[in-house]
Amino acid sequence: MHYNYEYILVRYGELTTKGKNRRDFTNKLNRNIRTALKPFTKLEYKVTYDRLYVILNGEDAQPIIDILSKIYGLVSFSPASKVETNVDTIVETAYNMVKDEPGHKTFKVLSRRRYKAFEHSSDDINRLVATKILKNTDLKVDVRNYDIGIIVEIEEKQTYIMSKVYPGAGGYPTGISGKTNLLLSGGIDSPVAAAMMQKRGLFIEAVHFASPPYTAPQSLDKVVRLAQKLTVNQKHLRLFIVPFTKLQLAIYDNVDESYAITIMRRMMFRISEQLALQHHSLSLVSGESLGQVASQTVENISAINSVTTIPVFRPLIGSDKLDIINYAKKLDTYDISIEPYDDACTIFTPQNPVTKAKLELCEVYESKFDWQTLLDECIENVEIRTLRFNEESVDEENIF
Known part of the structure; x- marks a missing residue:
């Protein structure tokens, strides 16, 4: 200039x-x-x-x-x-x-x-x-x-x-429409979904499910860097890191492999909703795109959504994958998202996941083990990091 x-x-x-x-x-x-x-x-x-x-x-x-x-x-x-x-x-x-x-x-x-x-x-x-x-x-x-x-x-x-x-970027100023909890994986979709809801005025807090030792430390570092990219429009962003290993292993021990992803997602939504309500968020945001993977069919989304009582926003639901990738590149999250580190959603991928899950069968599988105790333990041991634009993350004490 x-x-x-x-x-x-x-x-x-x-x-x-x-x-x-x-x-x-x-x-x-x-x-x-x-x-x-x-x-x-x-x-x-x-x-x-x-x-x-x-x-x-x-x-x-x-x-x-x-x-x-x-x-x-x-x-x-x-x-x-x-x-x-x-x-x-x-x-x-x-x-x-x-x-x-x-x-x-x-x-x-x-x-x-x-x-x-x-x-x-x-x-x-x-x-x-x-x-x-x-x-x-x-x-x-x-x-x-x-x-x-x-x-x-x-x-x-x-x-x-x-x-x-x-x-300009258009839309509404982030935070004017209230606060929401984002289910943040290490993939391409969820950061894009977050940015789209920020543009409609929602202040983002993020929930990530970590499953060490099956997920590497690099996987968590990747998620922190993705969350950091979302801070330009917010004073801060709190990242809730949920220790998910015990609950995830229990799912795979007690649930038919074809239903494991669906039951796992139901648990993730339950935990995210509880964290949202405890921290005064009134909605969830998820990065599903209809039909993109097996868990994202109408039947599966319905079975997963049935465990929540607050609104779940899915801004990518009708988006083409190439459109999502292009958005991620503009957001500068794409190169981070494609780093080869598995997250909780990808470490135990079944060969033949159900595509038309039945709610009653989900409830039968969940009745076979004490998932509530394991879920409560996840929430009790959540780690909170506060991220700020152009600053390092800060660990917070366990406040539950």
Whole structure:
């Protein structure tokens, strides 16, 4: 970025549709932005009705732009310069902003007068800026297919000038819709499901089922790194690590192999629901995609879901696997997810898992062993780690 911008102008997205709740949405978004940008200690902020101005105070704009592009609730943002509302200053600043832009051939000027009493019309400003650029550079005007869009926003005492609009991530600010518990494996799907629900405003806490020694320490490290990727939109993320080995072995000792995955998933959902309710979450999130694997048929999902009383969101249910992979790559979780370390869902994969599980048969198998005692033991020994954006994880004490 060759030009030394002083501001980044942030535009809100779907927040404008929220009526009387709008202030809650914008306040949450502004807090999320400040949290994500906390490492940049020189920044200051100015809030208006429909904008947030990030005052750079000498900070490099590019790493801040990289973070803002991931924040849910933003429709777009632009690096900007603030000048006095004087036509000569406006023209000169716009020219300096684009004169050395490499690799561009065309431009367009779009002026907007928020201060209607300004002596020049928007068309006047457009012509004056364009004339200066045309006379002093090789750039040409193209109002339809332009390389550089110069935006001039005129207010009474100051004018903001921009030459690029970055698309925001859209959606709602994470946390505005409440809190949920994510069933987080080491695979591709669950981090994508989490990100999609964050975009709808849900604050994520994650539950992971570890089965040492059958799952390696690298498997848990992989999950921690996946969870860390989800923290850019949250002040923190708590990861509940459930010691699942004894319960999982009991399932495989007492349940027909074909039903083992279904019964295991029922136990996982029971545990996740209890943790959710203990920590004031009112829903679960899971990464199932209909028909993708044997446990993700309508019949199996129904049998698994029957053990829960709170809503279970499955944002990927109708998604194609290639679409999920592409989303994971954008989220920067794909390369971690494909690391070759098994998790609790993959270490004992049966050869012929049931695809049309019957609820009554699930209940028969569960009646053959004391799963409740083993489940309670899982919850009593949960390890909690708190993850924060750009920080190491912190172990918490067992609080149950």
